[in-house]
Amino acid sequence: MDIAEMRRIPIADFLARLGHGPVRRSGNELWYSAPYRTERTPSFRVNTDKNVWYDFGLGKGGDIFNLAGEFIHSKDFMAQARFISETVRVPMLEMDAGTCRKKTLEPSFEDVRVMPLRYVALKRYLEERGIPPDTASLYCSQLNYHVHKKEYFAIGFPNVAGGYELRSGLFKGCVPPKDVSLVRTGESPSDGCNVFEGFMDFLSAVALKWTEDEDSLVLNSVANVARSYKYLNKYKKIRCYLDRDEAGRRALESLRSRYSDRITDRSNLYDGCKDLNEYLQRSVEKTINNHLKIK
Incomplete structure (x- = not known):
């Protein structure tokens, strides 16, 4: 050939x-x-x-x-x-x-409109993931957009470069540019920072009240670990809630090699689950089952 x-x-x-x-x-x-x-x-x-x-x-x-x-x-x-x-x-x-020339293609997102989270289908999807829609509304928006002249909608979570991570019951993607997301609790950095792989894990931690009123950084992909450094350099304590898989372990080791004892691995809190959101879903299901037993 x-x-x-x-x-x-x-x-x-x-x-x-x-x-x-x-x-x-x-x-x-x-x-x-x-x-x-x-x-x-x-x-x-x-x-x-x-x-x-x-x-x-x-x-x-x-x-x-x-x-x-x-x-x-x-x-x-x-x-x-x-x-x-x-x-x-x-x-x-x-x-x-x-x-030989090669080119990388990106999807063409057109007519992107950002609005408050209000579609019932999106709120139902959040509830299926164990996340209260009111909690998600504090950090996320609803994005309506067109791709190849077809109209779509999804939950949008903003990143530092002006792009959005997108999620719905049928779709997982990103409106470019892709980058990390930083959620601050005040005008200046807090003493510590929580690190998550995806924003569903971040929202899960908020729902569980695990963020301890500190800043949070969402990688939005383990490929973005290096992009996180300029933000994480400012924190004395870095708590990692990464996926319990090979990619998550590699990301953790990359962070640990740079920040040493400033890193704390919190994945033991959801041992037996792939990620924090799976742990939240199991916790919600267990609470519902216990409530039904009491009735």
């Missing part, structure tokens, strides 16, 4: 060769759980017409070469080409990487 032939390989077929299948289909879009990282809500989309992909959780996307780079953790074009060739089991021709 040459470069052009590689680019024409259907990404869905490429993923199938690697053992990954879609969890749902919507028209010409296939949705997957991200194939190179752990996640609970599928946020990896493949457009079969354009043969491109986009990972809403990381804010990255592109063609089959970009995807190969995520699998092998390399930006080297020739290494990506070799990985594709080996995966589809077809030899590749010698090629000059310098003559």
Whole structure:
């Protein structure tokens, strides 16, 4: 194969060769759980017409070469080409990487409108996650927007760069630019800061009254750990409520290598659960069951 032939390989077929299948289909879009990282809500989309992909959780996307780079953790074009060739089991021709252009595509969010959180469907989704809508309304908004001329709505959580993390019962994504979110309790930084991977975990901590009236930083992706440093440098104590999985452990170690004994791992508080929101959901369910037993 040459470069052009590689680019024409259907990404869905490429993923199938690697053992990954879609969890749902919507028209010409296939949705997957991200194939190179752990996640609970599928946020990896493949457009079969354009043969491109986009990972809403990381804010990255592109063609089959970009995807190969995520699998092998390399930006080297020739290494990506070799990985594709080996995966589809077809030899590749010698090629000059310098003559090949790649592009990363982002979804086109249009007519984005920010308003108070009021749709019943969104409030019901929050309640299903164990989060009181009134609590979420203190930090989140409702975003109505268009993508490819279709209208959508979701819960929006702002980040420091002016973008929004989006969640609904059917969608997980981000209105670019993607960055960390910082929630302050006062005009100046507090003594300590709580660190969360996603904003659902942050809202869960607020609902559980675990934030201890201190500032909170939400990574919005473990890929944003390095972006958090300029904010976390100001705090004497940093309490981490990260996911209890490999990605969460790597993020914790990155923070610990930089801040040493300023870091406290609080994930033991939700031992047996993947993340803080799962712990909250179980706690709410247990409270409801106990209340029904008393009745």
